Amino acid sequence: MKKILFSLFIAVPIFVSLPFPVRSAIVDRVVAIVNDEPITLSELEDKARPVLQKYVGNDGTEEKKKEILAQILPQVIDEYLVQAEVTRRGIVVGDDEIDAAIDRICADNGFTRDEFFKRLVSEGMTIEKYREGLREQIQRAQLINAEVRAKIVVTDEQVDAYIQKAQTASVPSSEAVYVVEHIGVVFPDPTNPASRKEARKKAEAALDALHSGRSFAEVATQYSDFPSASEGGLLGSFTAKEMAPSLREIVTGLSPGEYSGVIETPNGYQIFRLKEVKNAGGGASGVDAVRREEIRQELYRRSLNARFDEWLNGLRSRSSIRILF
Numbered sequence: 088m089k090k091i092l093f094s095l096f097i098a099v100p101i102f103v104s105l106p107f108p109v110r111s112a113i114v115d116r117v118v119a120i121v122n123d124e125p126i127t128l129s130e131l132e133d134k135a136r137p138v139l140q141k142y143v144g145n146d147g148t149e150e151k152k153k154e155i156l157a158q159i160l161p162q163v164i165d166e167y168l169v170q171a172e173v174t175r176r177g178i179v180v181g182d183d184e185i186d187a188a189i190d191r192i193c194a195d196n197g198f199t200r201d202e203f204f205k206r207l208v209s210e211g212m213t214i215e216k217y218r219e220g221l222r223e224q225i226q227r228a229q230l231i232n233a234e235v236r237a238k239i240v241v242t243d244e245q246v247d248a249y250i251q252k253a254q255t256a257s258v259p260s261s262e263a264v265y266v267v268e269h270i271g272v273v274f275p276d277p278t279n280p281a282s283r284k285e286a287r288k289k290a291e292a293a294l295d296a297l298h299s300g301r302s303f304a305e306v307a308t309q310y311s312d313f314p315s316a317s318e319g320g321l322l323g324s325f326t327a328k329e330m331a332p333s334l335r336e337i338v339t340g341l342s343p344g345e346y347s348g349v350i351e352t353p354n355g356y357q358i359f360r361l362k363e364v365k366n367a368g369g370g371a372s373g374v375d376a377v378r379r380e381e382i383r384q385e386l387y388r389r390s391l392n393a394r395f396d397e398w399l400n401g402l403r404s405r406s407s408i409r410i411l412f
Contacts, residue, residue, distance in 0.1 A: 343363045
């Protein structure tokens with residue numbers, strides 16, 4: 088399996104306009120209607136242009152092109168739904184927040200701003216387009232966090248119960264703690280075989296992106312339907328005993344930096360990556376305020392992942408979506 092060498096603080100799924108042959112025979116048309124807002128074929132092609140360029144190129148067949156567009160359309164529909172919620176709630180991200188996010192990206196990867204911007208330009212992206220894409224990503228992350236977080240409360244009693252469970256289990260200080268990342272693609276309609284097939288194709292596209300050498304964080308941000316996408320796909324830290332048997336079998340079979348193939352789970356298709364293995368150290372007794380807060384955040388993250396699918400399905404069910412592609 089391929090080892091990932093580095094990851095960005097936050098990678099934005101910005102679709103860059105690259106040269107692609109336009110055939111005069113194709114007439115623009117509506118491919119979907121989301122709450123009375125049309126999505127046109129030309130817009131869908133523009134969103135999918137980097138993927139088309141990579142997997143179809145200038146000599147690709149129309150059939151292959153149509154297959155890729157069909158895979159990307161559900162993602163574009165979800166973007167419409169989320170962006171509409173951003174507008175409805177009046178979420179605004181200022182330039183200072185954009186600058187701060189770029190500074191974190193540069194710091195995490197050892198770039199100066201000039202080096203980072205030169206890299207963007209070398210990859211065919213303008214600084215203005217990157218900033219706008221980053222703004223939309225932060226807006227969506229804020230919306231998802233607000234909508235889902237409103238339903239999650241991690242109490243002191245839950246933290247105490249977690250600590251008590253660890254103490255009762257007498258976890259030895261040498262027990263390994265696995266830091267796990269994931270990319271998850273949910274089934275828009277689990278009962279629909281076509282829906283499951285589309286989700287599988289999207290997950291495989293994410294795996295192909297990893298094989299091509301892209302960072303796990305970047306691919307998670309672009310492809311994952313889970314809220315952990317805004318954190319580079321971080322799922323959490325677990326001892327072997329804390330993981331479900333199916334997850335434990337996958338994770339313990341990986342070396343740090345390695346990722347799995349596409350795995351079907353009750354929540355959708357997922358790809359798991361073992362980021363690192365560290366020592367639990369000291370057991371759970373004598374837990375200080377810092378460690379209690381770490382536990383609280385860990386419990387919150389787990390609840391966040393569980394609630395996200397519920398929120399996204401609720402958003403879809405409250406919306407009018409017609410696919411005409």
